[in-house]
Amino acid sequence: AQTVTQSQPExxxxxxxxxxxxCTYDTSxxxxxxxxxxxxxxxxxxxxxxxxxYKQQNATENRFSVNFQKAAKSFSLKISDSQxxxxxxxxxxYRSMNRDDKxxxxxxxxxxxxx
Amino acid sequence: KAGVTQTPRYLxxxxxxxxxxxxSPISGHRSVSWYQQTPGQGLQFLFEYFSExxxxxxxxxxxxxxxxxxxxxxxxxxxxxxxxxxxxxxCASSLVGxxxxxxxxxxxxxSVL
Numbered sequence: 001a002q003t004v005t006q007s008q009p010e011x012x013x014x015x016x017x018x019x020x021x022x023c024t025y026d027t028s029x030x031x032x033x034x035x036x037x038x039x040x041x042x043x044x045x046x047x048x049x050x051x052x053x054y055k056q057q058n059a060t061e062n063r064f065s066v067n068f069q070k071a072a073k074s075f076s077l078k079i080s081d082s083q084x085x086x087x088x089x090x091x092x093x094y095r096s097m098n099r100d101d102k103x104x105x106x107x108x109x110x111x112x113x114x115x
Numbered sequence: 116k117a118g119v120t121q122t123p124r125y126l127x128x129x130x131x132x133x134x135x136x137x138x139s140p141i142s143g144h145r146s147v148s149w150y151q152q153t154p155g156q157g158l159q160f161l162f163e164y165f166s167e168x169x170x171x172x173x174x175x176x177x178x179x180x181x182x183x184x185x186x187x188x189x190x191x192x193x194x195x196x197x198x199x200x201x202x203x204x205x206c207a208s209s210l211v212g213x214x215x216x217x218x219x220x221x222x223x224x225x226s227v228l
Contacts, residue, residue, distance in 0.1 A: 037217075043203065044118075045219040091158060102171050103148075103217075107157035 002027045004094050006106035007035045013082045014114050020067075021077045021109045030054075031097045034068070039089040039108075048090070051075065056070030080113075087113045117141065121206050121220035129228050131195040136223045140187050140208030146170075147189040148217070149181060152203040161204075164189055165211075193225075201227045 003026045013019035025034070036048040051059045051068050058066050063083075067076045072086040079086055120139040124127050139149050145195075148163040160173040164183035181191045187208070193200055205222045209215035 035216075037219075042221060043205075044221045045205065045207075045214040045217075050216065064160070100171060102160040102173060104160070105150075105158040 002029075002094055002096065002101075002104050004092055004104050004106040006090075006092055006109050008109045009107070010110045010112070012112040012114055013079075015084060017082055018078060018080045018083055019111065021079075021090050021092075021111065023075045023077070023106055025073050025075065025092070025094045027073070027094065027096070029096055029098075033095045033097070034066075034104075035092060035093040035095070036064070036066070036075075036077045037071075037091045037105075038086075039091065040074050040085075040087070045091070045096055049077065084113050084115065087111060119206060119208050119218050119220035121204075122224050123223060124221065125224045125226075125227065127226045128196050130196055133192065134196060134225060136191045136193075136204055136206075136225075138189045138191070138206030138220060140189070140206075144208035144210055144218070145187055146209045146215070147183055147187060148207050148209075149189070149191050149207040150207070151175075152205055152222070153181060153201075158205070161184050161191065180226075188208060197226045198227050201225060212217055 005024045031096045032053045034051045037045045039045045063080045089108045091108045095103040122137045146165045149161040152158045163171040167183045178194045183189045203222045207217040207219045
């Protein structure tokens with residue numbers, strides 16, 4: 001069975017600095033999707049970034065980028081120039097290409113931004 | 116375009132009661148999925164509906180059920196509530212595909228006393 005592990009329950013970073021959130025997963029499949037979702041205090045989860053496993057190039061969305069290491073089954077999220085609005089819970093998620101499989105979330109990392 | 120709407124936002128029930136939560140997806144989205152979020156277990160998948168059919172189900176007891184209507188709106192029902200059912204219940208909608216981004220509602224916070 002697939003699993004997603006986020007080993008950092010909480011992290012803090014100074015405003016304007018860079019922070020990296022870790023995520024590892026376990027799967028026997030070769031094709032799948034990986035996601036990072038952000039959950040601010042409003043509780044509404046928002047997609048931050050998405051990575052297709054068959055693409056070697058790391059996904060980037062403005063200040064957010066990932067380091068996708070397929071062989072190591074690692075999918076870390078880097079936030080550059082951290083802003084106060086980045087404070088939130090961040091969830092890493094895995095989804096198989098098999099439509100019958102469910103999406104699996106990690107337990108999340110709470111990110112604090114220090115002014 | 117309106118986002119995913121979940122009602123109610125907060126709910127307080129007592130053990131043994133049943134509860135129904137509602138989710139209205141983004142217009143045009145045909146897939147609705149439900150999740151239970153607790154501090155200890157994180158975010159766990161409950162079930163997914165697509166075109167009124169349950170496409171996938173998580174590892175939850177039969178007390179948890181759902182359905183989807185022809186307009187894609189979905190309801191989730193929990194019968195014989197237990198203290199451990201206290202959680203934030205999130206609903207998400209997407210167009211169709213596996214790689215589709217999920218659009219989440221703000222959730223229903225259920226407290227079971």
